[in-house]
Amino acid sequence: MTRERRNKVRARLPEFGADAMLVTKLVNVRYLTGFSGSAGVLLVGAEDVFFTDTRYEEQSAREVPDCRRVVPAAGQEKVLAGEITGQGIAKLAIEAAHVTLAQAKRWREEMPAVSFVETTGVVEELRKVKDASEIEALRRAAAIGDKGLSELLGRLREGMTEVEVAAELEDTMRRAGSEGLSFPTIIAFGENAAEPHHSPNARRLRRGDLIKLDFGATSGGYHSDMTRTISFGEPDVDLAKIYEIVRASQLAGVEAVASGATGAQVDGASRTIIEQAGFTYGHGTGHGCGLEVHEAPTANRTSEDVLAPGMTVTVEPGIYVPGLGGVRIEDLVVVTDDGRDILTRSPKELVKV
Numbered sequence: 001m002t003r004e005r006r007n008k009v010r011a012r013l014p015e016f017g018a019d020a021m022l023v024t025k026l027v028n029v030r031y032l033t034g035f036s037g038s039a040g041v042l043l044v045g046a047e048d049v050f051f052t053d054t055r056y057e058e059q060s061a062r063e064v065p066d067c068r069r070v071v072p073a074a075g076q077e078k079v080l081a082g083e084i085t086g087q088g089i090a091k092l093a094i095e096a097a098h099v100t101l102a103q104a105k106r107w108r109e110e111m112p113a114v115s116f117v118e119t120t121g122v123v124e125e126l127r128k129v130k131d132a133s134e135i136e137a138l139r140r141a142a143a144i145g146d147k148g149l150s151e152l153l154g155r156l157r158e159g160m161t162e163v164e165v166a167a168e169l170e171d172t173m174r175r176a177g178s179e180g181l182s183f184p185t186i187i188a189f190g191e192n193a194a195e196p197h198h199s200p201n202a203r204r205l206r207r208g209d210l211i212k213l214d215f216g217a218t219s220g221g222y223h224s225d226m227t228r229t230i231s232f233g234e235p236d237v238d239l240a241k242i243y244e245i246v247r248a249s250q251l252a253g254v255e256a257v258a259s260g261a262t263g264a265q266v267d268g269a270s271r272t273i274i275e276q277a278g279f280t281y282g283h284g285t286g287h288g289c290g291l292e293v294h295e296a297p298t299a300n301r302t303s304e305d306v307l308a309p310g311m312t313v314t315v316e317p318g319i320y321v322p323g324l325g326g327v328r329i330e331d332l333v334v335v336t337d338d339g340r341d342i343l344t345r346s347p348k349e350l351v352k353v
Contacts, residue, residue: 032123034064093122094116144177149215165211183223189209190209210326213228259336270315286315288312
């Protein structure tokens with residue numbers, strides 16, 4: 001599978017006028033090799049060569065069996081430069097959005113005879129469409145998130161802080177098998193939910209609070225992302241009405257996810273309902289999830305991304321009223337041949353605990 005992915009990169013080299021491509025973004029390295037460590041570089045050319053350091057010698061032997069591996073004890077950059085020049089590579093494609101100016105300067109010093117060709121999004125474009133194994137990993141991650149939320153509901157107690165609730169949720173997901181967090185967990189009580197990306201603090205839970213929870217789990221390196229807003233007791237009447245507007249908006253956005261639809265059409269399906277109710281939201285309606293929690297395609301006002309089977313997209317409209325609170329509901333959705341597969345299973349009716 002990873003060899004096929006590398007072959008797709010190799011097939012594009014003539015397009016860039018390059019002899020080889022150096023892949024340095026770690027999630028792209030993982031996609032092309034299966035390597036899950038924190039230090040690795042891949043050279044895709046006439047021969048595929050994977051570089052790491054001695055910390056990952058055994059791991060890389062297990063995870064990257066179909067590339068020649070180079071594990072120098074020291075001087076990794078010189079070894080890399082020696083390999084590139086030794087192969088007679090005159091033009092080397094690099095990931096321009098990932099390489100720093102300092103790194104590029106060092107490479108030019110080490111490889112003065114090599115010309116660098118800047119590329120953008122070569123591997124990311126391949127990553128847009130997920131295969132069956134990737135979708136299964138995303139399904140596992142989403143299920144862990146669902147389980148985490150379900151178990152958390154029975155643990156909520158008046159007086160808990162946002163930080164404590166975040167810790168409870170994260171612990172539950174870990175115990176359910178999550179390898180880590182997709183991103184820092186957002187827990188927002190009451191008026192704090194008016195902040196789209198609120199950081200949990202010492203605010204204590206009170207009866208009548210709406211609680212906004214935005215979180216994700218990881219499985220096999222793949223990220224889930226979900227948001228639910230629940231009520232701790234009876235909610236404010238205005239917030240209960242806002243909740244139903246957001247729910248209708250979110251359902252419409254999910255329904256718009258289909259092969260051939262654009263990201264802007266998904267955004268418009270959700271946003272129109274909220275704007276007709278006299279509200280709006282500043283963020284986009286969704287984004288892809290995979291080896292990164294935010295990746296292509298996008299679903300916002302201007303997105304020209306065309307959805308295709310195997311792509312993922314979140315649908316997450318919201319309404320935020322400063323001083324009162326906010327509501328967001330989010331699912332992770334896979335585009336299929338005949339519609340969509342909603343990976344997030346938690347209820348979207350207003351849950352009261």
